Amino acid sequence: MSFNIEGLAFAVIRRKSVQAAEGISGFCQALPVRCDIIEVSLYHKKFYHSMKTYDIIIIGGGPAAIVTGITVKKFFRDKSVLMIKEEADGLVPCGIPYIFHVLGKDADQNRMGPKPFVDLGGDVQVETVVKVDKDKKNVTLKSGETFGYDKLVFATGSLPVVPEFIPGYDLKNVFYIKKSYPYIKNLAAEVADFKKIVIVGGGFIGAEVAEQLAASKIDVTLVESESLCFSKAFSPELSAIATEELKKAGVHIMTSTLVKEIIGENNRVKLVLLSNGKKIETDAVIFSIGYRANTQLAKETGLELNRYGDIHVDNYGRTTVKDISACGDCAQDFGFLTGRSDVVKLASTATAQARTLGHNLFGMRIKKCTSGTLGVFSTAINGMAMAAAGANEKNASEAGIDIVSAKFSSPDRHPGTLPDSSVLTVKLYASPVDGSIIGGEAWGGKSVGEIINIISMSIQKSITVFEMISFQVGTHPLLTASPVNNPIIRAAEDIVYQISYCKSAVRE
Template sequence: MRIIIIGAVAAGTSAAAKARRNGESHEIVIYEKDTYISYSGCGMPYYLGGEVENGEELTPRNPEFFKSKYNVDVLTAHEVLSVDPGKQSLQVKNLVTGEVFEDHYDKLILATGAAAAVPPIPGRELAHVFTLRNINDMYRIRAYLDTKSPKQAVIVGTGFIGLELAENFVKQGMNVTLVEMLPQVTPGLDSDMADMVESHLEKKGVLVLTGSTVEEIREKDVRISQDREVKADLVILATGVRPNVALAKTMGVALGSTGAIAVNAHMETSLPGVYACGDCIEQFHVVTGKPVYRPLGSTANKTGRIAGHNATGGDLEFRGVLGTGIFRVFDLTVAQTGLSTTEAEKEGYEVSISHNIKPNKPEYMGGREMVIKSVADKKDGRLLGVQIVGEEGVDKRIDVFATLITFGAKVSDLVHLDLAYAPPFSTTKDPVLYTGMIQENAIYGGRPLMTPEELTKLQAEGKTIQVLDTRVKKQFEAGHVDEAKNLPHSDVRGSLDSLKKDVITVTYCNKGTTGNAVQNILLNEGFKEVYNLSGGHKNFARFREHQKKTKK
């Protein structure tokens, strides 16, 4: 059997390796129009920042490697011009010699990847404007950095690549401006979590302009909406990617609702004998079951393996994605998995939201605070999504949450996890367990939570609310929720007669634990409707600060 694979980055080479493991008699050929294959694209920002010293570390495999190890022919600088599914043939152009020749296949695997989405900004063709999608892009930027020594960088877009480049350019001594058309950075996060990322960027000296668009790129500056000008001798367009589907469309391969190639769980396209994998395909979400487009290297490797296996007679199935992602921005780690609050509400879920603020390990062992925001279904307690921002221990927890969501765990399952514990690694009750306890109390235990947004909205509507600050007087005087009454935990039981049992009551402390304790007292004493403020005053203060910034 002759297997042709178009594309030789993560998905295509994974497909080839798996196909070869399944049989030695197959003829396997990969056509790649670029000059680099099987590279680690996620490492490119760190090469530009000097953390990865040698760019060749990101390209450890070449065509000779695949020929010697897998007996796979990889032809770089070869572009597939057209495919005739009826004849099972293709036209290929050697980009070095200009020769065009015909090849044929028994099975075809499309691994054409994705390309940088470049907005139609005047000046985008200037010599100091770049995208970062592949190794050649990376080396072009590196050469520009080495020869021009730019000092003022403007990065358009605040996804993973944009933020990672911001960090690395600052470390190179540049002044960095981030421009984002949405009202927040990191579009996949909820706005309250994104605000923590934005504040951290600003503390590191990055100018962040949200709700802004680039109107024109000029030789020495960038003109931004609201008639603002920012100096720039380096511009990076990090405005996302789009799937490479032009060849698939001309072949007659069906596209999905996301605009990427539609495949079934076996990576089969609408055409018999034609498979697709990697960044050119749409996936489906584990929670909703609906099509999504989440181009990630980890997913590309998985789908490539499935395509290579099934093209050689196998029966593997893809089980979907959660959109799990993680990135570092200076000394902060940001991670997410599953549905955000916005996505969950759009899907019709009645959500319970918790903000769990806990150290990753005991403070006496140098523990650093994490904010874990969880989203769960109020009706059945299913965990829907989690976002975490913190300095340490984020990677460990997000992977636990991703596993739980994948297997349909409910919040009540979290508290029963037998997680590893020792002081250098965790607290006795791991933050994952605490998240489960908070949500279990809220959904099953009659101890509901209220977010800062919900509290502020109720106050703005003029609702009668009893807000109790359960911290000591000194903390209350340093800052508190509007209209709050200071009633320290130690004084609550002796002050019950001064409180109204039949109005909405909201309790809070600094982070949430003591607020919950007072909530329990009030509910046990017959108060009708008592909420604990999610994440306490610390979370509320961040919310109010963000409100002030957005009103300016």
């Protein structure tokens, strides 16, 4: 017996023979909808029910997932897309530190959701995917519900590194900067009662959280294993500037120091033991020592992972399994300058990957303009904006890349006597062979945020310092530096001098 309810096909039989069961199976396979079989023990009945199939299923709900969904629904309007995310509300990842002061400890001020995707006709399920069957092309949710797919995208993001090797890492009041709305909402409420906090990790998130908590009159000590904060992204010069600004913001900084143990009392944090033997009294510890790709499901699915645990993908986000792609923090990066596997977990990088992936899911329509990931970093500490892109002295030396550099400073308004003027410094790094710009840094006022994007574009388009010196810019006294002293152009001009007019270029 077969019947149809609201467009869905069903079939029910009393199984009297294997032949009958095989017959109904063949019937269901011929139906225009995908069918599954549920065994019913009573009278040996089998019930065949429809499983909804989508053109695309996206696992994840962060920036990469949202941009992938938006791109597909905008340019392929007839395609059905389902996003499966674990939490109803999300957070703007880079805005998390500012919840702790600037946003009034209110996580609701930093919420991010898939509304633009839904407005374009996308579907959302707030659930957890527990299994992916890559052969049958379906996903199973924690609830037991199953959905089929034509294309599957992993955009599962990243998770904070948990230092299980440190005794006491799991004591009460030991926290992590998770990209989770309920977790951060709870943390923001709890820190209001703390007098002293130790933050472990002096990268962007750790330093920014430290600055915000110090602004809330909390006694904050930041412990960093390197000699300077921000050292994995900035040059030694800019790292020193950033570390000093963090001190000016009221943060106690202990560099070249490791946490050896977290000591508790009544299962609650009391002391932090450092590698130099010192003990710090504290009410809480916040770890911010990096993020790792959230790829356990990908591993269980049978996707290939690289040595960092990221999903192995090609330059267009395609995995080694047909019709499965990945983008964002869970996917592998290749360094733009080195071509080597790299780890850059930034929302800007994730969304760039997602746009390319979204356009190309149904055939190659957009040629990727870059051959890898260029780390473009920016922050603001104690009112000082700082940013970097590409190569600097440290990472160029580690990669065996020769560079020549120059630095120029000028007011970011003209004349510099204008009330909101600040000194803007730009440092460029170029190849001594052909003058191509391969890196840059900027620090000063808020204009730094867009200055670094000009430098980033120059690197990605292989612009040389010889071209940069004739770069035409728009200027205005209230908005920009003087056309006579544009810091990017003047720094480029200094490198031209070193390459073309000096017998030996300065190679740092």
